[in-house]
Structures are given as structure tokens and as C-alpha cells.
Amino acid sequence: MKLDAIIEKTNAYYCLECGICTGSCPISRIYPKYSPRLFVEKSLLISEEELIQDNDLWTCLTCGACSQRCPSLVDYQDFMRQTRSLAIEVDNRGICTHAGTIQAISHLQRQNFVKKNLNWLSDDLKVAEQGEVLFFVGCSPYFNVIFNDIGANSLAATKSSIKILNAMGIVPAVRPDERCCGHDAYWTGDFETFRILAKKNIEMIENSGAKKVILSCAEGYSTIKSLYPEFFGKLNFEVQHISEFIAEKIEAGEMKFKEVAGKVTYHDPCRLGRFENVYDAPRKVLQAIPGLELIEMPRNRENALCCGSSTWINCSQINKKIQVERLKEAQSTGAATMITACPKCKIHLSCTMHDNGFHFEVGIKDLTTVVAEAMQF
Amino acid sequence: MPQPKPEIIFYCCEWNPYIAADNAGAKKLQYPASIKIMPVNCSGRITPKLILNAFEHGADGVLIGACGKGECHYISGNKTCEAVVRETKELLGLSGIDPQRLGFELFSDISGEYFVSVVTRFHDKITQLGILAQKEAA
Numbered sequence: 001m002k003l004d005a006i007i008e009k010t011n012a013y014y015c016l017e018c019g020i021c022t023g024s025c026p027i028s029r030i031y032p033k034y035s036p037r038l039f040v041e042k043s044l045l046i047s048e049e050e051l052i053q054d055n056d057l058w059t060c061l062t063c064g065a066c067s068q069r070c071p072s073l074v075d076y077q078d079f080m081r082q083t084r085s086l087a088i089e090v091d092n093r094g095i096c097t098h099a100g101t102i103q104a105i106s107h108l109q110r111q112n113f114v115k116k117n118l119n120w121l122s123d124d125l126k127v128a129e130q131g132e133v134l135f136f137v138g139c140s141p142y143f144n145v146i147f148n149d150i151g152a153n154s155l156a157a158t159k160s161s162i163k164i165l166n167a168m169g170i171v172p173a174v175r176p177d178e179r180c181c182g183h184d185a186y187w188t189g190d191f192e193t194f195r196i197l198a199k200k201n202i203e204m205i206e207n208s209g210a211k212k213v214i215l216s217c218a219e220g221y222s223t224i225k226s227l228y229p230e231f232f233g234k235l236n237f238e239v240q241h242i243s244e245f246i247a248e249k250i251e252a253g254e255m256k257f258k259e260v261a262g263k264v265t266y267h268d269p270c271r272l273g274r275f276e277n278v279y280d281a282p283r284k285v286l287q288a289i290p291g292l293e294l295i296e297m298p299r300n301r302e303n304a305l306c307c308g309s310s311t312w313i314n315c316s317q318i319n320k321k322i323q324v325e326r327l328k329e330a331q332s333t334g335a336a337t338m339i340t341a342c343p344k345c346k347i348h349l350s351c352t353m354h355d356n357g358f359h360f361e362v363g364i365k366d367l368t369t370v371v372a373e374a375m376q377f
Numbered sequence: 378m379p380q381p382k383p384e385i386i387f388y389c390c391e392w393n394p395y396i397a398a399d400n401a402g403a404k405k406l407q408y409p410a411s412i413k414i415m416p417v418n419c420s421g422r423i424t425p426k427l428i429l430n431a432f433e434h435g436a437d438g439v440l441i442g443a444c445g446k447g448e449c450h451y452i453s454g455n456k457t458c459e460a461v462v463r464e465t466k467e468l469l470g471l472s473g474i475d476p477q478r479l480g481f482e483l484f485s486d487i488s489g490e491y492f493v494s495v496v497t498r499f500h501d502k503i504t505q506l507g508i509l510a511q512k513e514a515a
Contacts, residue, residue: 099424101424107433111433
């Protein structure tokens with residue numbers, strides 16, 4: 001898509017220059033040189049060639065805080081994504097964090113010979129090759145290896161999710177031919193890779209005979225639920241986030257919890273909250289656990305602050321400062337644990353917790369881990 | 378039909394391992410033609426991405442040559458590399474690629490004979506494991 005078409009598609013031409021976006025942008029608060037308003041203005045004033053050379057293209061977190069409040073309904077995320085797809089054609093790619101390992105893993109999965117090893121599944125977890133319900137594992141086994149040093153323990157959420165499904169009498173299909181969902185490829189403008197991965201995943205889900213796909217990852221959920229139909233038309237299966245599944249079971253009275261004393265706060269992942277409007281399900285789940293007190297952070301739901309980094313690109317001091325701000329906010333509530341429903345939020349915030357010179361009273365846990373611990377069979 | 382030959386990428390530290398490779402050339406020693414040498418400034422420069430990309434683009438094996446223990450020209454590059462190899466082996470295993478396809482070799486000996494013995498041994502192992510795209514897709 002050319003820049004003119006992008007401006008047309010994303011309503012960028014309707015920008016009123018009100019600056020609400022820049023006021024909402026977590027990056028702009030710390031790094032005033034970057035401004036969503038200015039970026040949209042620039043796209044209207046300067047040439048396409050100049051715009052796509054701009055490195056600030058990769059500074060955007062695509063968290064959606066700006067579009068949420070824009071009175072002219074400019075889709076800034078889409079604008080960024082489409083402009084990024086032009087930028088990668090001229091090799092303006094942003095700086096990959098973790099030496100590009102995560103992008104390389106995603107790219108590797110485009111090849112047919114990749115067949116995932118499921119040896120991380122412990123004996124107490126029951127899974128099948130086929131089934132009515134498919135559990136989409138995502139990148140967590142890889143994250144578990146890469147982020148072992150910061151104690152992110154990404155597999156804990158995955159294992160807890162399968163445990164919860166098993167406890168509800170479901171033996172989910174977990175497939176070795178599953179691929180990366182393509183979220184990062186899509187948001188970095190690499191639509192070709194996204195298409196290849198998404199096509200393979202849709203085939204995989206159809207081969208498993210699943211009518212419902214459950215994910216414990218907010219990004220994967222948003223990608224499969226909203227982006228796959230955008231590219232490939234209506235899907236023959238339902239997509240559900242594990243928090244929605246648990247909330248449904250609680251409502252039906254099928255899930256019982258033992259008492260867990262403690263104060264917690266909930267961090268809304270951008271993909272689950274602002275993108276998919278799943279605000280209530282995780283809160284309902286936490287409130288259903290007796291003894292657990294949920295205290296909201298000052299910025300919650302659609303106003304939640306981003307975890308500070310996305311798509312494994314351009315992580316710098318700016319991103320670190322956002323994470324510190326979020327952790328301090330969580331700490332100010334007096335909660336002992338911050339709960340999130342996205343493995344990446346957990347990794348990014350754990351990373352800051354492990355940095356030298358910082359000490360936070362608050363811990364971080366995934367929603368599914370809390371549920372699996374409190375669940376009574 | 379002749380059996381397709383495996384493709385092997387050899388990320389080779391410019392110091393000990395490359396001196397050994399150079400020595401093999403000077404001595405006109407024979408070694409398998411499937412070994413493609415990619416010199417790098419130091420084995421510590423190698424990242425999981427370089428290894429994973431090699432597999433994605435058709436390599437059947439990746440061999441990494443580092444300087445011997447305590448001999449790294451930049452103090453600890455070989456130790457860094459060892460940790461990267463350990464991590465990458467786990468990542469390869471998760472993607473269903475046999476971790477044995479990634480080899481790591483320390484070069485204290487800088488003779489051409491040693492270089493030839495290392496690459497021949499690795500080549501034989503990869504030949505035994507087969508072509509990646511055919512083997513692991515089955």
C-alpha cells in the first residue's frame with residue numbers, strides 16, 4: 001500500500017492536531033521528541049521516501065492508547081503498521097532486541113520441516129492430537145529458554161492452562177505442527193511472513209478437528225481472533241482467551257476455589273484490553289477466588305499503561321522507564337502481586353524487576369497460575 | 378538419482394580456528410566440499426539468530442569453531458559462545474531440529490590436520506543424520 005492509500009485508510013487526513021494522542025502516549029511522556037501527532041502531520045507534509053527512513057517508526061509501542069482517545073478516529077496502530085511495511089522495503093527495520101533471536105525463531109517456522117517438540121509437557125498434563133478444543137501453546141516454550149535468566153518462567157502459565165482445562169474434563173489438542181501466530185511479523189509490517197504462518201496455523205487447527213481454540217497469550221488471542229479473519233475470511237472455529245473460558249466455568253458453577261489470602265492488582269495487556277475489549281473476564285476470575293482482594297491501579301482498563309515494549313524491537317531506556325513507572329504504580333496499590341494475562345507483559349516487567357539498582361515490593365504472576373493454585377478439584 | 382549432499386555452515390572464529398583452516402589450505406589438505414566457512418571476528422559474536430537463520434535458509438548442519446580454553450583473543454568470547462550454543466540447542470530441539478546438527482568445537486590445536494579431522498567428523502555426523510528438509514518433514 002502506498003502512503004496516500006495508508007492515509008486514506010487510517011483516517012490520518014482527519015487529524016485535528018488536538019494532541020490527545022501525544023498526551024496519551026507513554027513514550028512521548030518520557031521521550032518528547034517522539035509524538036504520534038507530529039508523526040501523522042509529517043506523513044501529510046513530507047514525502048513518502050523521507051517518512052519511511054524515520055527511525056521513530058519503530059519507537060511506537062502500538063499499545064493503542066492514542067487511538068482509543070482520538071476524536072477523529074485515526075487508526076494510528078494501522079498507520080504505523082502499514083508505514084512499517086513500506087519501511088522494511090528500504091531496509092529500515094528498527095533494532096531487534098535479544099539479537100534478533102525471537103524474530104529468527106518466527107522466521108524458521110515458515111519452513112515445512114519444522115515440527116515442534118512437545119517434551120516440555122509433564123506427565124500430569126493430558127493432551128491429545130485431535131480434539132474438540134485446541135490449546136494454542138504459542139511461543140512460551142521458547143521464552144522459557146530465552147528468559148530463563150530473569151526468572152520469567154513462561155511455561156508456568158501454559159502448564160497451568162492445560163491443568164485448568166484437564167480439571168474441567170477437557171483433554172485439549174496440542175499440535176506439533178503449530179506455528180508462531182505471526183503477531184510480531186504482522187506488527188512489524190512483514191505481512192508476507194504473517195500470511196505464511198497464519199495459513200499454516202489455520203490448516204493445523206482445521207486438521208485437528210477443533211471447534212474452539214483456547215489461548216493463554218493475549219497477543220496470540222488477538223491475532224487469531226481478529227487478524228486471521230481479516231486475511232483469510234471467516235474461521236470455522238471459535239477463539240477464546242483462557243480468562244474468558246474460566247469466567248464462563250465460574251458462572252456455570254463448575255469451578256471451585258479454596259481460600260487464598262492476599263492482595264493483588266491486575267495489569268491489562270494492550271492486546272486483550274484495548275484491542276479485544278476483554279476487561280471483565282480476568283477481573284471476574286480474580287474476584288471469584290475467596291480471600292483474594294483485587295485492588296485496581298490508578299490507570300486501569302482502557303487507560304492501562306503498556307508494559308513498555310512490543311514486537312521485540314527498539315527496547316531502550318525509554319521502555320525501561322515506562323516499566324518502572326508501571327511497577328511503581330502497582331506497588332502504590334499495596335498489592336503483593338501484579339497479575340497479568342500476557343506472557344510478554346510478564347517477561348518485560350520481570351526484566352525490569354531483575355535489573356540492578358531496582359527493588360520492587362510487588363511480584364508478578366500470570367492469571368492462569370493463580371487460578372491453577374487456587375483451584376479445588 | 379545421486380544422494381543430495383548436506384550443506385554445512387562453519388562459523389569460524391578469525392583467530393585459532395581460521396588459522397587452522399588456513400594451515401589446511403597451505404598444506405593442500407582435502408576436506409569435504411559441503412563445508413562453507415564463514416569467518417567471524419570472534420566466536421562471541423555469534424548469536425542464536427545467525428544459527429537459526431542458517432537452518433532456515435537450507436543448512437543441514439552448523440558448526441562453530443572457537444579458540445581453546447583461555448586462548449580467546451578477546452578474553453571470554455569463547456565462553457559467551459558456549460552459552461549461546463547451549464541455548465540455541467534447546468531452541469532447535471523445541472523446533473524439532475536435532476540439536477546434534479549444531480556442533481561446537483574448541484581449537485587449541487591450530488594445525489591443518491586438526492581442522493580437517495574436526496570438519497570431516499562433523500560432516501560424517503550430518504551425512505548420517507540426513508538432509509534436514511527431507512528427514513524432519515517426514
